[in-house]
Amino acid sequence: MPQLQQFAEFAEAHPSRRQQVLSVLRSAFGVSLRDISVVNWAPKLTRQKLLGDVLAALVVAIMLIPQSMAYANLAGLAPIYGLYASTIPLIAFSFFTTSSQLAVGPNAPTAILMADVVSAATDAAPKSPDFTRLHFTLAFTAG
Secondary structure, eight states: OHHHHHHHHHHHHSOOHHHHHHHHHHHHHOOOGGGOHHHHHGGGOOHHHHHHHHHHHHHHHHHHHHHHHHHHHHTTSOHHHHHHHHHHHHHHHHHHOOOSSOOOSOOHHHHHHHHHHHHHHOOOOTTSHHHHHHHHHHHHHHO
16 A cells, blocks of 8 residues: 555646646646536447538538638628638537527628728728728727
8 A cells, every 4th residue: 555655645746747737737727627528429420420420520611611701791891701600600619508509690780780880980981991990999998
């Protein structure tokens, strides 16, 4: 038993890289490993489930790419911002949610209202750098 005690003391004094990363996550963001859903579902992923997920991702991409570019145009922004607004939230939410049905991203009413608010508040022309800057400011301020 003294060897086991020595090992426990050594392990406590020298945390593993994984434990160090988890400790940083907990202290910086208040996130523990069980809060990151990809850790729970990734080990259970089979070839058949992966194939279904890839097919679903292709269908979503086929629908989402033109739709998000159109929403960016409705909002008075360059189409690339629509792609950012639709893909980045999906990737981020896939790590932190346990829902298999997830709907995040831009939508038409929000795009129209954002363009209306920014146009009413300033003389900046749609798709100009000032218009884009004000759009981002409104988005981060309003949430």
